[in-house]
Amino acid sequence: MTMRTLALPTALLTLALTAPAARAMEGMPTADVKGGVDHPVISRFTGSLLVGYGQQDWAATVLPGAGGTSKTERNKFADPVQLEGRITRLFYLSPEGKTPLEVFRNQQQALMAAGFKPRFLCEVKDCLAPAYFAITDEDRGKSMNWAKGYLVGVRGSNFKGARWGIPMSITWEEGHILAGTLSRGGTTLQVLVFTSQAANEYTDRAASYIEIVEPKAMPTGQVTVDAKAIASGLQAEGKVTLNGILFDTGKTELKPDSNAQLDQMVAALKAQPAAKVFIVGHTDNVGSVDANVKLSQGRAQAVVAALTQRGIAANRLAAYGNAGYAPVASNASEDGRAKNRRVEMVLQ
Incomplete structure (x- = not known):
């Protein structure tokens, strides 16, 4: 030694x-x-x-x-x-x-x-x-x-x-x-x-x-996008990703943890009473296209329903399921797939 x-x-x-x-x-x-x-x-x-x-x-x-x-x-x-x-x-x-x-x-x-x-x-x-x-x-x-x-x-x-x-x-x-x-x-x-x-x-x-x-995607939805950030995103880019909208895998029912994000969306829409928006659901590329269209549409509709229940007029909202047609990251990794699974608010 x-x-x-x-x-x-x-x-x-x-x-x-x-x-x-x-x-x-x-x-x-x-x-x-x-x-x-x-x-x-x-x-x-x-x-x-x-x-x-x-x-x-x-x-x-x-x-x-x-x-x-x-x-x-x-x-x-x-x-x-x-x-x-x-x-x-x-x-x-x-x-x-x-x-x-x-x-x-x-x-x-x-x-x-x-x-x-x-x-x-x-x-x-x-x-x-x-x-x-x-x-x-x-x-x-x-x-x-x-x-x-x-x-x-x-x-x-x-x-x-x-x-x-x-x-x-x-x-x-x-x-x-x-x-x-x-x-x-x-x-x-x-x-x-x-x-x-x-x-x-x-x-x-x-x-x-x-x-x-x-390898594992970082848990998302732990930080909500507040009303001010939603308004800024809509004004600057015409859309904003809503990190706090959460679903279980393959499900269209909103998780209770989504409530804080929904409240901020309501606040942003009430601050802009003339604005009309699409609620757009996106998925990764796992599964068939038809299944992902159905899943993304169902999730968008769930968000629209939650917003109308909170007092936003239905004629200001439209749900749209975009499946995996607009990825923001590579689907080759779990981290990329997690980023692609998202809900966006888009100005009409």
Whole structure:
């Protein structure tokens, strides 16, 4: 072990030994972290404990690209892959005596057998340390819940019984990093696996950090377009997209969360009593054209009905279903399809 790698365990040891007496006596966790579950695309190494777990329904992250770590920027990826979607983070501790190499090779073989396409692989020290810092500097562990307890030293006369913190206790010693893609059910998942010694050689365990990103459109309709913005949009462009009009998939019934947006539409129309508008429904390209025409027309009619119930004269409103004929984004991605599913108010 180099002098540089000794610095991390020593610091962690100091923290452990200065902890309150009750906590200092804690040992290895004996059960998974509360709420933690394996991800369906990769199982745990036999006998491992899931000691760290976190899932964000929609968030952003960075994974290594094919170029690995940067030659000009310290502890950065050369061509980082910027990702958004549902992020699952898992941290495992292997059984005592299992080497990082054994654990990693099993993970690697399981992924490859499932059709994994590797983009970046690092198993030598020249790239391990920069990759380690590029990953851990993102503070990924802060989004995770952790099991109580410590890593306990079982080797070395000076370190038996010593304790080190568990959160993000991967290191570049005996490290192996793999990043790439895995297709499942028509969706391409991004996967990162980082397996190494758990804190240091004295724990005689391997630690594995796994990050899985599932592409997913950001939840929309969480911000309504107010009456002033509606009026400005109609004046400037003759139309405005109404982000707060919400429907369940394949349905024409307005969700209750649409009420705030409907109230703002009413306010805008009452402020312009002479204005007449089309309410236009749009869909993505999923399904047949006939079905999408029917769906978009039904949604537009539901909005017209809701506005007339709120006091807007029916002769000022007309419903029109445009199906997927006027996309505002590519239908090749879920994010694009989500943008295309919309309701607009258009001046007649």
